[in-house]
Amino acid sequence: MNAQWKVLWAEAATDREEWIGLWSALAERHPFAHPDVCSLLRAGGGQLAAAVMTVGDGYVLYPFFLREIDAELTAAAGGERMFDIISPYGYGGPLHWGISDIDGASAQFWRMFDLWADENSVVSEFSRLTLFTETMLPYQGTTRRRQTNYVRDLxxxxxxxxxxxxxxxxxxxxxxxxxxxxxxxxxxxxxxxxxxxxxxxxxxxxxxxxxxxxxxxxxxxxxxxxxxxxxxxxxxxxxxxxxxxxxxxxxxxxxxxxxxxxxxxxxxxxxxxxxxxxxxxxxxxxxRRYVLGGGVTAEDSLERYKRGFALDGQYDYFTGERILSPGRYEELLEAHRRRLAANGLDFDEASDFFPAYRRGAEALSPTEPVVRQTAEARS
Missing domain, CATH: 3.40.630.30 (Gcn5-related N-acetyltransferase (GNAT))
Known part of the structure; x- marks a missing residue:
């Protein structure tokens, strides 16, 4: 497959211009894939980027934040700088338009993405995924159902x-x-x-x-x-x-x-x-569709309220997670457990928060923003 793959950085003027040009040419002009909207929806720091692949007249566009992992934690896990990835707030993930061979494009995209991640010491990835599978490139990691969202057919x-x-x-x-x-x-x-x-x-x-x-x-x-x-x-x-x-x-x-x-x-x-x-x-x-979203938590009053406007419009909302460097991930997790214990804190074994080496970190750094891992902002 003849494909071109690159990473665009939103803070670089020429990259941002290329990203906006690509976004503007796409069929949907997905509001959560515009770099300036992604930047506004920054949840916890990091550098905004997008992995882009062109295949003929088709595209893959995957916005994300590259976050440096806390230096104290990486020092306890071997000393080298490490990073992880989180998608912007909203509905996102790896989106595609105009591609006929989706399976082939997916294999090529993730192969190149993982090579780049390895070269840049990326340990893990957490992604908030679109509700609509027809525009999402098949995700290569674990997907986790978070809640029900409601979509009204127009x-x-x-x-x-x-x-x-x-x-x-x-x-x-x-x-x-x-x-x-x-x-x-x-x-x-x-x-x-x-x-x-x-x-x-x-x-x-x-x-x-x-x-x-x-x-x-x-x-x-x-x-x-x-x-x-x-x-x-x-x-x-x-x-x-x-x-x-x-x-x-x-x-x-x-x-x-x-x-x-x-x-x-x-x-x-x-x-x-x-x-x-x-x-x-x-x-x-x-x-043709109106996404009302879901609640703050499953089956709460906000979810029940939105259900009233789309009685037969239930969609499962998923997040995606991948461990890109298992060895580094385990080192970070063990170092995080030790750090919590040293501060008299327990590691929450029951939580599904990913990545686990950030689980409970707000108790250590109470000034760091903590944003729930769901699809939408609160209503």
């Missing part, structure tokens, strides 16, 4: 969108309309300050981790990276914007990204109307 007639939702959703939408709630679609970020106000109140009410408390510059970054590929869907009541969902979308798929509701507006059920209008708007724009 390819139905417009009159059918109000069907296959929970009776409570229909009731709440009727309640919102009776109360005079209307919707406002903002595709320019004109009302971003209202979004930040509503979102911040929501995060404070839920006592969310600092990482989720995005401020205006974060959203301005989204606007700059994805012009024409985002929309804020607001609910307005008595002249005030009181609830909102931020949507990101490619050419076919839309994604719920972030949102919130003022507590004082709960009684008029504005967010049910927001989500129904989001589906209608995305359908009118030609999108």
């Amino acid at each position: 390819s139905v007639p417009a009159d059918d969108l109000g069907q296959k939702v929970a009776p409570k959703v229909r009731s709440n939408v009727r309640r919102a309309l009776r109360e005079g709630v209307t919707t406002v679609i903002d595709t320019e970020g004109e009302f971003v300050d209202d979004f930040v106000r509503i979102y911040t109140e929501t995060m404070e009410r839920r006592d969310s981790a600092d990482w989720y408390r995005f401020e205006r510059p974060f959203f301005e970054g989204i606007h700059a990276a994805l012009p024409g590929q985002f929309a804020y869907v607001y609910a307005q009541h008595e002249g005030r914007l009181v609830s909102v969902d931020l949507l990101l979308f490619g050419r076919e798929d839309g994604y719920y990204f972030l949102g919130g509701t003022e507590a004082a507006a709960f009684g008029v059920r504005p967010n049910d109307l927001v989500k129904m209008e989001s589906m209608k708007w995305l359908q009118a724009q030609g999108r």
Whole structure:
């Protein structure tokens, strides 16, 4: 197979330009594969890069962060510098477009990737994977089911969108309309300050981790990276914007990204109307699926709420993990166990956190951000 393989570094101007050019030419223009969006979704440091392979007119694009492993830990495990890989927050993994021989491309891509990883002392890899297998290059490592996500099929007639939702959703939408709630679609970020106000109140009410408390510059970054590929869907009541969902979308798929509701507006059920209008708007724009996501944890109230809008739209969400250097991995794990024990801490044998040599590290470095290993940001 005649293929070209390389790694692009987002902080190198020419590489970033090439990455954006490649992304712009792809059929989907996947919002979570743009380098500037990936950079905004940095969860725990590292250098942003993308492994890219071209095969004729087809491409593979795999964004990731290359993180240096703590020097204290590597010193205890032999002394050499070591690295690991984690994908940006959101839906990602190794994505492909326009490739006919997917199995052949997969074999070639991972062979070259693993050679590069070995040359660069990469010990392990953790990847948050897309829900849609038709655009994901077959993953070569272990996949782990994390939770259920909900996806609404928008390819139905417009009159059918109000069907296959929970009776409570229909009731709440009727309640919102009776109360005079209307919707406002903002595709320019004109009302971003209202979004930040509503979102911040929501995060404070839920006592969310600092990482989720995005401020205006974060959203301005989204606007700059994805012009024409985002929309804020607001609910307005008595002249005030009181609830909102931020949507990101490619050419076919839309994604719920972030949102919130003022507590004082709960009684008029504005967010049910927001989500129904989001589906209608995305359908009118030609999108065929709407990814609502899942909960913070499996079967929590947020997951149950989203299920109400896509009763037959369950998708399993998986993460991927690979140990690329087994010997180094075991050395790091043993050194991590010893470090925890020296600080009077136990290693959590029951946890599935990967890589295991980072498991519980926040107790040693409480200032380091800890981000859950799921698909979406909190709503």
